[in-house]
Amino acid sequence: MTPPAPLSESALQALANAAGPGNLRTAPGDCWAYGGDNSRLHAPPQAVIFATDTAQVQAVVEACRDRWIPLIARGRGTGTTGATVPDRGGVVLSFERMDRILELDPDNRLMVVQPGVTNQAVQDAAAAHGFFWPPDPTSAAYCTVGGNLAYNAAGPRAVKYGTPRENTLGLTAVTGSGRVLRTGVRTTKGVVGYDLTRLLIGSEGTLGILTEAVLRLTPLAEGKRTLQGIYDSMEAAARAVSRIMAQPVIPCALEFMDGQAIAMIRQYSTAPLPEGAGGLLMIEVDAPEAGLAEATERVAEAARGQGCLSLTQARTQEEVRALWATRKALSPALRHVAPKKINEDVAVPVSRMPDLIRDVEALSREYAIPIVCFGHAGNGNIHVNLLVDPDDPRQMAAATPCLERLFDRVLSQQGTLSGEHGVGIAKRDYVDRELSPEALDLMRGIKACFDPADILNPGKGMPVQPSPLASRPGGA
Amino acid sequence: MTPPAPLSESALQALANAAGPGNLRTAPGDCWAYGGDNSRLHAPPQAVIFATDTAQVQAVVEACRDRWIPLIARGRGTGTTGATVPDRGGVVLSFERMDRILELDPDNRLMVVQPGVTNQAVQDAAAAHGFFWPPDPTSAAYCTVGGNLAYNAAGPRAVKYGTPRENTLGLTAVTGSGRVLRTGVRTTKGVVGYDLTRLLIGSEGTLGILTEAVLRLTPLAEGKRTLQGIYDSMEAAARAVSRIMAQPVIPCALEFMDGQAIAMIRQYSTAPLPEGAGGLLMIEVDAPEAGLAEATERVAEAARGQGCLSLTQARTQEEVRALWATRKALSPALRHVAPKKINEDVAVPVSRMPDLIRDVEALSREYAIPIVCFGHAGNGNIHVNLLVDPDDPRQMAAATPCLERLFDRVLSQQGTLSGEHGVGIAKRDYVDRELSPEALDLMRGIKACFDPADILNPGKGMPVQPSPLASRPGGA
Structure with missing residues (x-):
């Protein structure tokens, strides 16, 4: 990303006036710190302003609007799609001080x-x-x-x-x-x-x-019980998810890991996992104490069935921690194996999960990229992790076509490209595969109603098009 | 409402082509039947079309769009705000045949x-x-x-x-x-x-x-229990609602009637109600059978307290029916007393209900209009019924200022003018008391994105403004 031209003196003065004393930063080090999120994308803004109240935010918006300066609101930068990365420069408006x-x-x-x-x-x-x-x-x-x-x-x-x-x-x-x-x-x-x-x-x-x-x-519910189900295949685990979701007691967490994830944990942690485990479910049930045991048993009943190797219920807080330890071992293991992994968060209808997991396994073989899946099974929200090695040019080249095939499979299963991470920069070039031209046109129209100068986080969340304001003065 | 000019022959032909054989009606009797809803508003459309599928609806929209003919989608006309009443003429698109x-x-x-x-x-x-x-x-x-x-x-x-x-x-x-x-x-x-x-x-x-x-x-929940609580005042009933809503078991129904409603029922039905009853709650709790008794007791505990005269739990289906009979006697009684009653469905935060009920009682005295309140207490959604006598010009004249005062009270209690009935024609002149000019401008902008010719149910839901298309040809 080419750095944009520096802001003019008059623009900086207007921003300083709007921001109020002590709320504007322009030193390169400060700007650098606000240029990234939890994706690998980074671009420093030209200025950082600390938001203090609605009236000040309004003044900052006006200053940016009058000068076509991009304005990007930012929490703590934990997003994974580059949505807060100021890829066109401009001002990052940080809300860390507006935290009451x-x-x-x-x-x-x-x-x-x-x-x-x-x-x-x-x-x-x-x-x-x-x-x-x-x-x-x-x-x-x-x-x-x-x-x-x-x-x-x-x-x-x-x-x-x-x-x-x-x-x-x-x-x-x-x-x-x-x-x-x-x-x-x-x-x-x-x-x-x-x-x-x-x-x-x-x-x-x-x-x-x-x-x-x-x-x-x-x-808050009075009580909670934790179960761990281990299955001989991801299909068996996914069938259990469908059974759980078709009965009246909705669990308050229904997480899964596929066979690749289990293999990864077995290699990099001491969490106990039986041989032949091809899928794992972490299930939590909450309810008033009086009905909790019965509610848990209802869910447990649905969790058992063909392919279920074991179903363990934690009896103590210590056992709860032990069961979750398996799941929690996964992220460090993944970071260890592939620090630059690509993490997508597609979602499909619950009953389509086995098909999608099969598709992912086939893509993994075809493109010779290890892929690990885990996520929120009750919503069909699958975190597909491509464990690419950034030093392997073949893998890096294969990642994009592999992802494109994945997205096509997700959409053909009536799914969505993102269940919870969003679009930002990372997925903006793919959203027109999911959203129709009608929807995109309406989104652009709505955007123009709210933000006629296109200063609010411009170019995020939607396919980038040649902007009608491309020749705008830009912060002058 | 003045009837609009009849549609031209060419417009009718275009509508007939779009609608397909047997789906267009223009006889006055047919049009009359589709001119009203469950408000007292009525205006016949110039044509009725029976929707059959998306492609046909698209063709009908195109025919109306090209001729600036208002197009009003209609289900069964059970709305209470005139939202489906074609007050500017045009075409009612009835969905009764598209019911699969x-x-x-x-x-x-x-x-x-x-x-x-x-x-x-x-x-x-x-x-x-x-x-x-x-x-x-x-x-x-x-x-x-x-x-x-x-x-x-x-x-x-x-x-x-x-x-x-x-x-x-x-x-x-x-x-x-x-x-x-x-x-x-x-x-x-x-x-x-x-x-x-x-x-x-x-x-x-x-x-x-x-x-x-x-x-x-x-x-579906496995089981359900029904409770009826009777209180010495609406304040006591509202405090019980607050207590119920602050504990973890959320009831699946939490309905109320005020003292005026109870007096009405006592007069016009045989439902048993103790002397001194100033407020009544109907409460339903659903849960898996195993926890149902306990869940019900939790709610019952919250329902008891100062001012609770009785709390009855139905033990049989017969008793459930008997408890609900009190509530069900209300609507016929109201219709009997005031067939032309004005029914508003304001909502306020649950804790503000006692204040609002007190305000309503004061308004009832001030304007000498009997007012009965009942509704969905768990949402603070209060059906305020002004029992006006249409033959009493004083009452009819007083109704509008009384309603305006009511709406002001609702908004000052951080409430909303409609919890579930909507705006339609009935409340469109009041929505700018609740919605800011910023919100209304954005709504108009969004409307123009979706419906640039302003043919879809024009003039509903928003304050009527002189239309920029006021000089449009109109179905010619």
Whole structure:
């Protein structure tokens, strides 16, 4: 990525005025630190501004809008698609200082937060009143709620409790026009006006910059039980998933690993796994204590069946940790084997998972790239990890056609290219395989309504087209 | 409403061609029958077309688009806001013949339907596989899924299971441009592209005409228990609602009636109600059989407390019917007393319900209009019924200022003007009290993206403004 021309003195002065004292950084080292996320993409912005409140964000948007300077909102940079990487330069607006919980209202099961608050801080505050907020990405300890909303990021609990779209009541945002928009309601029902709340959620900072969110809270379940099922094949495990999802007790986590993942763990950790294990399920069931044993047994019954080698229920917290240790050994093992692995997060209808896993195995053989699959089985959300060796030019060359074939298989199985990671830069050239020209045209039209100058995270989330503003002055 | 000029011969011919043999009606009697809904508003369309499939709907949209003829999609006309009343003339597109269930996929917990299928038919088909679709408006036996989606119509179960927005995976729609749009996914997670599915849901036929929907199914609970709580005041009942909603067992119905409603029932039915009853709750708890008794007791514990005169649990199906008989006696009693009652469906945060009920009582005294409140307490969704006598000019004149005051109170309590009925014609002049100019401008911009000729249910759901197309030829 070629660095864009530096911002003019007058542009910098306008940004400094808008940002307020102490909130603007332009030193190369500072800019470098805000140029990346958890993808391998990196491009430093020309300036970093720390957001402080809605009025200041509005002033910053206006300064950028009037000068066509790209403006990229950023939480903590834990995204995996480059969505916050300023590949066209511009200003990164960091929300790390706008991290307060403004209101906690247990009577109405809601919490009002600034977008820079971490997911963990929300969980801790909610838990003190017996509640939680369902979205739980792996990075929950560090990632921000603003980022969770921008990506519609979920995690294991989504299978029972939904994604941010099902757990957010309203938003405050500054549009690319510089107007402050309040959406949604403080009630769990509301049908006045179009659903702008869900439209903003998952729009990756391209429609508005979130400055406040009303989160819907859910009561914590009293008890939880953990099961681990080991199967002779991924097909058998996937059939068990279908059986589990067809009975009334929905587990609060239903995670899987395929045979390749199990082989990897066996090699790099001491977690005990029987020979012949071709698929593994981690299952959690939550319920009031009174019905918990019975609910767990219902799920266990569905988890057993043809191809089930073992089904273990943890009896103590120590056993819970031991069962999860297998799953937790996977990521370090993968990083050890392939530090530059490519991680996709496709999703297919639950019943199509065995077919897709078979397809992945065939692609792995055909392109001679080791591929490991794991993920959120209850949502059919499969993390497909291509363990490419960056020093092997053949593998690197094969990765792209292999991914393209994977995406075609996913779409032919009525799936989606991303269940929770989003599009950003990484997948923008593929989304037109999933979205029709009609949908893309409407998305571009909606984008133009919210952000007529195309300054909000321009070029993310959609196929890049020659911009009608290509000849715009650019930060002058 | 002044009848619009008749359609020209050439327009009628184009509509006939698009509709296909036997699908166009223009006789005044036919048109009359499709001119009303369950509001008191009525205006006959100039033609009625029976939708048969997506391609035909597309052809009809094109014919209307090219001639600026308003096109209003209609299910069974059970809406209460006039949203399907063709107040500017044009064509009503009736979906009563497009009522098939196209696919039932229990393994993936989904069902694909045409929009004219009744809610009841969906429930029956799903129940045969142990599932249900949560939205359950009172009119479920007759209303269509297309209508449920157009209004985001809910019902009692929403408190636990959500509205159509939480229970729909994807849609097929024809936009006002005449393009076929497919939105969403067949998986329970998906983050590719903006959320056009939820944008269409609740848009009252102004953005696109739905021709297919992928519904997300939920497993039927094994068992259900019914409780009736009677309180000495509506405040005491509302405090019980807050306590119930703050503990982990969410009831699958939590309905209320205020003292006025109880007085009405006592007068017009034989349902047994103790003296001094000022508020009543109907509570249903569903769960797997094993935990049901305990779950019910948890809710019952929360329902008891200061001001609780009695809490009765039904032991048999006969007792369930007897408890619900009280609630079911209300609507006939109201119709008997005030056949032309005005029914609003405002919603406020649950903890604000006592305040709002007090406000309503004050308004009732001030304007000398009897007002009865009941509704979905778990969502704070209050059906405020003004029992106006149409022969009393003083009451009729007082109704509008009384409603305006009510809406102001609702908004000052952080509520919304409609929890589930929608806007249509009835509330369009009030929505700018709730929605900001920024939100309304964005809604108008989005509407123009989907429907540039403004033919899809024009003038509904938003404040009417002088149209930029006011001088358009109009069906010539």
